Every structure is written in structure tokens, then in C-alpha cells.
Amino acid sequence: MTTLTGVDVFDVRFPTSLSLDGSDAMNKDADYSAAYVVLRTDDDLRGYGFTFTIGRGNDVVTEMSRQRALPLIGRDVDEIVGDLGRVYRELASDSQLRWLGPEKGVEHLALAAVMNAVWDMAARRAGKPLWRLLADMTPEELVDVADLRYLSDALTREEALQILTDMAPTRAARIAELEHRGGYPCYTTSAGWLGYTDDKLRRLLQESVDEGYRHLKLKVGADLEDDIRRCGIAREVIGWDAHLMIDANQVWDVPQAIEWVNRLAEFKPLWIEEPTSPDDVLGHAAVRRAVAPIGVATGEHGMNRVLFKQMFQAEAIDYCQLDSARLASINEILAVYLMARKFDVPVCPHAGGVGLCELVQHLSIFDFVAVSGSLEGRVTEYVDHLHEHFTDPCIVVDGNYVLPSLPGYSAEMHAESIAEFSFPAGGYWATTRSGERPLESAGAGAQA
DSSP: OOBEEEEEEEEEEOOGGGGTTTOOSSOOSOOOEEEEEEEEESSSOEEEEEEEEOSTTHHHHHHHHHHHHGGGTTOBHHHHHHOHHHHHHHHHTOHHHHTTOSSSHHHHHHHHHHHHHHHHHHHHHHTSBHHHHHHTSOHHHHHHHSOOTTOTTTOOHHHHHHHHHHHGGGHHHHHHHHHHHTSEEEEEOTTOOTTSOHHHHHHHHHHHHHTTOSEEEEEOOSOHHHHHHHHHHHHHHHTTTSEEEEEOTTOSOHHHHHHHHHHTGGGOOSEEEOOSOTTOHHHHHHHHHHHTTSEEEEOTTOOSHHHHHHHHHTTOOSEEOOBTTTSOHHHHHHHHHHHHHHHTOOBOOBOOTTTHHHHHHHHHHHIIIIIOOOOTTOOEEEOOSSGGGBSSOOOEETTEEOOOOSSBOSOOBOHHHHHHHBTTTSHHHHHHHTTSSOGGGGOOOOOO
16 A cells, blocks of 8 residues: 655745746736645655745745645545545535635645645556546546536536547547647747847747747737837737737726727737736626627636636636636646536636646647547647756647656656755755845746
């Protein structure tokens, strides 16, 4: 019997604010960070997971992640990974921790970190990449792990089971299709951070086009005339055949969003992302009606599956951008994918940050293979930041995520990276705080 003997949780922060990577209209000085969880056993098996934050406050999420993981210590690993729905429900139902949300904020981010580590352990135990572990599960097994609470007015268990059952016989054909086409399509945000100069914007856009990207995203929302100029530069570089997306990162009220997006309509953006408060379901619906045919995309700050349910029911979004480290791992993410399929809304996961690209590649591949069965209108975010810190980094070739092949959720960081960037005592931050490196790198910041 293999026993889960302990948990280590690290406050890991990278000084991305120095280069303005991650800068947008709402968040100007991002230090991409992670509350990083390692589940230890009495043999060589480990589980690695994290949730993404942006600097200050990561210590709070780190401690909450430790609290979330404590009930797993001393348990039989086979018992844990053998019923991932039950383990999720047990942790999610902790009434004292749940009270701090419920199902939102720090306690929910922490549940995501811990359950991401549990799913990573399950995939490692099975010797499969996570997407393959999910794709090999039966429809009944998948429905059993999905968190369908509070969703029956939008999606019943029977409907969820039928969606998965209908797709099951052709899963292998879609895996072969992805392998043949070189992977799952992605778009890049790396060129379009708001703090970049026009020359850097132009150069990075050209590099992205040369690398095969046909979908590119710019941050907007700080100054309208600047946005008009920058969108003009983008169209000069990428042409009119490529897709341009714009992202306001929640900075506008609803009327302002409508006015601003319509001023940028001449540049034919595919979508406007986070045009207003992430919790404003009816506001998103109003924006969507007023800016069509420009699509509305949101979800990286979607706090739980219930918010997504309401977005779908209100016909508020054209693209669902769930986040792999804000929703409570696969159990909740699967519920959102199933609702999106029923409401015919493509899921284009949010990524960037620390390790989010590593996670979302698994989700998007699984969605195509077992849930949606379609690539139409679907493209997953990619940001070329911080992948060198992971032992199994995502690989992008010609604008496609190559299918991961190693066991797990691609969530393990190098031990050297943990030692260097743990806060506050890691090598980088210890010397920064002693004055040897610039203190401005310790700011908080942005979402991708």
C-alpha cells in the first residue's frame, strides 16, 4: 500500500514586472506567482499542482492550500485516486474553509491547487498524461467525478452522460486527427502586453506571424487613442486574414465598454475579452448585444461553475475562457465543458501566467476528444513565459500545442526554480530584499 505522507507548499514568485510582461489596463506590474503544492508518499510517487496568482497575497493562498491538503495526509493513495469524485466532494465540503468563500476567492484557489496535484498524482499512478487519463475514462466515470451541484436547471446528469456517451465511439479518431494536424490550435498574447513600446509590439507581432500564429491578442482599455494606434499597427503587421482579439481585463463599465469596442470595430476584432466586471452576467449580455458581430469572451476570473451556468443561460458570451487554476480542478472544469457543449459555446481556455499553458493543453485536447468533438471557433491561449521552470514544458509548433506524452498534468517545477524563486527566502528574493537587485520587481500585477 502506498500512503500519502505529507504535503509541501511553496510561495513561488517570478519578477515579471521588470519587463512589463503581463501588463494590461487593470494590472500594470505583474509578478507572476504560484501557490505550488507537492503531495508526498512513502515511495517515489508524487503529485504536483498549483494555482496562479500575481504577487502580493500569494502567501495567503499558499497557507490556505496547505490547510486544504491536510485531510489527505495518511490516506491510501489508491483510495484517493480510485474515487476522485468522492475526494473532491470531501475537500469541497469542509464547512469551516468553505465558509470563507464559498466556492470563490482564496479558499477556492487553494482547492484548485490541491486537486490539481491530486489529478497529477492520479495520472502519474496510471502512467498517462492527464488528457489521456481522462480520454480513457468511461462516460459514467467522467460524470461521477464532475461537480454538477446547482446545475440541474441547466444540465442534468442524464444530459451530461448522453453528451459523453455520444462522443465515446469516435474518441480514437479525434486523437489521430490531432496527431496528424500537429496538435491543438493556440493563439498568442505574448506580443500584445500594454506596457510594450510600439517598436516592440511591431517586432513581436511579426515574430508571431513568422512562427505560424493566425490568432493574436492585444491588451486595450487604458487610452482609446493609444488603442486605435496599436490596433492599427497590429493590422499592418498581421494583415486582415489573421484574427485579432482585444482584451480589456475588466477595466470598463458597461456603457463605456460598448462605446470603446464600437470605436475599435474598424479593426475587426474577433472578440473583446473581459469587457467589464467578471461577475456581471447581465452586463456581459448587454455588451454582447451592442457590439455584435464582435464576440464577447470571458471566464479567466469566473469564480465557479454557477457563474458560467448563468453566463450560458443569459446568452452573455460567445467564447468561454475558463481558468485551470481558478475553478476547482478537473471536477469543476468538466462540468463547465459539458454545459458549454449543451449551450454550443466554444471553450477557449485562459492561459499564460505560471504554468497555465502546461495545464490547459490537457484540457483542450480532452474537450475535443471527448466532449465538443469540434475545433471550430476554438483556440487556446499561449504565452511564451516561464516554461523553462517546468520539467515537462508545453511545446508549441506552428501555432499548435503538441500533445503531451509524459505521465501527469505537466505541473512539476524544477527544484532549482523553487529554490531560486521561493518567496521571501529563495535565492532571487533574498538578494533582492538585501538591495542587490531592484525592489520594484516585487510588485503585484496582471492576468493574461
